[in-house]
Amino acid sequence: MKASSASALEFSLLGLLRHQAQSGYDLRRTFATTPMRHFSDSPGSIYPALRRMKARRWLNASGANGNARKRQEFAVTSAGKRALVQWLRQSVTREDVIWRLDQIMLRFAFLDGNVDRSVTHRFLDQFELELAAYLRELREHDKAFGPELRSSTGYLAFKSGIESYQTHLLWARQTRKQFQEAIP
Amino acid sequence: MKASSASALEFSLLGLLRHQAQSGYDLRRTFATTPMRHFSDSPGSIYPALRRMKARRWLNASGANGNARKRQEFAVTSAGKRALVQWLRQSVTREDVIWRLDQIMLRFAFLDGNVDRSVTHRFLDQFELELAAYLRELREHDKAFGPELRSSTGYLAFKSGIESYQTHLLWARQTRKQFQEAIP
DNA sequence: GTGCACATGTAATGTGTTACATGATTAT
DNA sequence: ATAATCATGTAACACATTACATGTGCAC
Numbered sequence: 001m002k003a004s005s006a007s008a009l010e011f012s013l014l015g016l017l018r019h020q021a022q023s024g025y026d027l028r029r030t031f032a033t034t035p036m037r038h039f040s041d042s043p044g045s046i047y048p049a050l051r052r053m054k055a056r057r058w059l060n061a062s063g064a065n066g067n068a069r070k071r072q073e074f075a076v077t078s079a080g081k082r083a084l085v086q087w088l089r090q091s092v093t094r095e096d097v098i099w100r101l102d103q104i105m106l107r108f109a110f111l112d113g114n115v116d117r118s119v120t121h122r123f124l125d126q127f128e129l130e131l132a133a134y135l136r137e138l139r140e141h142d143k144a145f146g147p148e149l150r151s152s153t154g155y156l157a158f159k160s161g162i163e164s165y166q167t168h169l170l171w172a173r174q175t176r177k178q179f180q181e182a183i184p
Numbered sequence: 185m186k187a188s189s190a191s192a193l194e195f196s197l198l199g200l201l202r203h204q205a206q207s208g209y210d211l212r213r214t215f216a217t218t219p220m221r222h223f224s225d226s227p228g229s230i231y232p233a234l235r236r237m238k239a240r241r242w243l244n245a246s247g248a249n250g251n252a253r254k255r256q257e258f259a260v261t262s263a264g265k266r267a268l269v270q271w272l273r274q275s276v277t278r279e280d281v282i283w284r285l286d287q288i289m290l291r292f293a294f295l296d297g298n299v300d301r302s303v304t305h306r307f308l309d310q311f312e313l314e315l316a317a318y319l320r321e322l323r324e325h326d327k328a329f330g331p332e333l334r335s336s337t338g339y340l341a342f343k344s345g346i347e348s349y350q351t352h353l354l355w356a357r358q359t360r361k362q363f364q365e366a367i368p
Numbered sequence: 369g370t371g372c373a374c375a376t377g378t379a380a381t382g383t384g385t386t387a388c389a390t391g392a393t394t395a396t
Numbered sequence: 397a398t399a400a401t402c403a404t405g406t407a408a409c410a411c412a413t414t415a416c417a418t419g420t421g422c423a424c
Contacts, residue, residue, distance in 0.1 A: 007411065025375050035325055035342055038282055045412050047376060069376050069419040098222055109341035120337060141219055151366070153304060157293035158219055160355045167351040171344045182335070191383065209403050229384050231404060236383095253391040253404055 006083070008103050010049050012039055014058065014076060014084045015110035021062075021075035024050050038102070050074055058083055081114075088115050092126040097134050101168070117179065124176040131169045138162050190267070192287050194233050196223055198242065198260060198268045199294035205246075205259035208234050222286070234258055242267055265298075272299050276310040281318050285352070301363065308360040315353040322346050 013027055024047050031041035040046075053059045058080030063072040076084070088107055096104050104127065111120050138161065149155040190198075200211055208231050215225035224230075237243045242264030247256040260268070272291055280288050288311065295304045322345065333339040 009412085023375075028375095035322060035345060040412070042413065043376070044378080044414070048378090048411085071375060071420090105341045105344060108344075109338045112337040138219060151362070153296040154293045156359055157289045160289055160292075160352065160359075161219060163351050163355055164348060167347050168344065171347055175340055175344075178335070193384080207403075212403095224384070226385065227404070228386070228406080232383085232406090255392085255403060 006053075006087075007049070008100075008106065009039060009045060010053055011084065011087055011110075012036070012106060013046070013049060014053070014080055015106075015114075017059065017074055017076045018081065018084060018110075018114065021073050023071050023073050025071070053080065084110070085114055089119055092123060092130055094130050094134060097127075097130045121176070121179060124172055124179065128169065128172040128176060131165060131172060135162065135165050135169060138165065190237075190271075191233070192284075192290065193223060193229060194237055195268065195271050195294075196220070196290060197230070197233055198237070198264055199290075199298075201243065201258055201260045202265065202268060202294075202298065205257050207255050207257050209255070237264065268294070269298055273303055276307060276314055278314050278318060281311075281314045305360070305363060308356055308363065312353065312356040312360060315349060315356060319346065319349050319353060322349065 016022070016027055016030060024043075027050075028041045028043065028046055031037055031039045031046075050059065054061055054074070056079075057077055059074045060077055061072045061074055063070065088111055090107075092104060108120075108123060108127075111123065138158075142158070142162070146155060146158075197211055200206070200214060208227070211234075212225045212227065212230055215221055215223045215230075234243065238245055238258070240263075241261055243258045244261055245256045245258055247254065272295055274291075276288060292304075292307060292311075295307065322342075326342070326346070330339060330342075
């Protein structure tokens with residue numbers, strides 16, 4: 001059974017709707033005005049996404065009986081909730097860390113209230129592990145190819161990447177500790 | 185005159201080719217094995233991109249006379265170089281910081297050898313400014329909506345975002361200083 | 369009853385992904 | 397000669413972006 005596939009946008013909508021049923025316009029406003037604004041708030045992406053998910057029976061629409069162009073609210077169905085949970089429970093892979101770090105953080109943000117704390121623990125463990133491994137890899141590369149370049153902007157950008165991953169690693173460690181203390 | 189538009193992938197290919205003429209396969213290997221691996225190394229994206237750029241006269245192909253399926257090397261034309269430089273010289277906007285941080289760093293990486301140091305200076309100045317401004321915005325949001333949430337994974341993910349931007353800001357400051365010292 | 373914000377829709381376009389196919393070159 | 401690797405190609409598909417279009421409801 002392959003992981004239920006859908007775009008990051010769809011899962012972010014699902015996550016927001018799980019928390020509170022609302023309209024496409026409300027969701028757009030959230031994307032436009034909160035720290036989730038790195039998602040696009042364009043109607044051309046959100047409304048089609050909502051329709052796709054409705055067709056998939058992940059969402060129910062209420063209001064606007066027959067009448068399009070009228071405010072309608074979307075709520076997550078049990079199938080939608082299952083899809084969300086399945087997405088959240090996926091393990092954190094090296095590929096996630098390299099190619100989809102933003103999705104990783106999105107998933108973490110939605111863990112609360114959708115899965116129990118053991119999943120959050122596992123998430124942080126795996127995340128920390130993969131981050132540390134990838135950081136080692138980057139530092140190897142630094143040792144091997146860095147010395148001759150120093151101070152080129154290419155090298156400096158690379159260093160920024162390392163710092164960025166290092167910051168995420170520290171965050172993961174600290175957050176994991178915090179969760180351990182919360183449940184003794 | 186609108187900024188010459190092309191995908192990030194195309195500019196990354198352009199940047200690599202400026203440095204050294206090479207084949208699509210070589211470029212794929214770079215994407216597959218170096219810290220640039222967060223770009224896709226799939227042939228289905230790279231070869232079409234190369235063809236597009238060749239059609240646009242940004243690249244010249246050598247080798248494989250008439251014969252497809254044979255190794256051919258791509259070199260950047262003067263028009264290609266102009267397009268690259270124009271892309272690199274764009275100013276760093278708030279939108280870049282919010283939606284395209286990765287592209288910002290890619291641009292920085294390619295500054296060397298393509299523009300003079302004054303552009304790099306300006307880049308770092310603007311980047312630092314926009315980062316600082318956006319960070320202030322995020323911290324406002326933290327003060328306004330944070331307190332009641334504490335310790336939810338959503339809030340913790342938000343905090344990770346702040347830390348990440350903070351790291352980039354420190355990098356920008358340090359790097360700018362370094363460039364100032366280099367040229368007294 | 370006119371204007372403006374609210375709320376949704378859609379068509380054109382470009383591009384990335386996946387998965388597969390196939391020719392060329394080298395080593396055995 | 398055959399297998400493996402090098403090197404390129406392409407078709408199907410899904411999605412996001414942009415730009416435009418259109419209806420709804422309230423305020424003045």
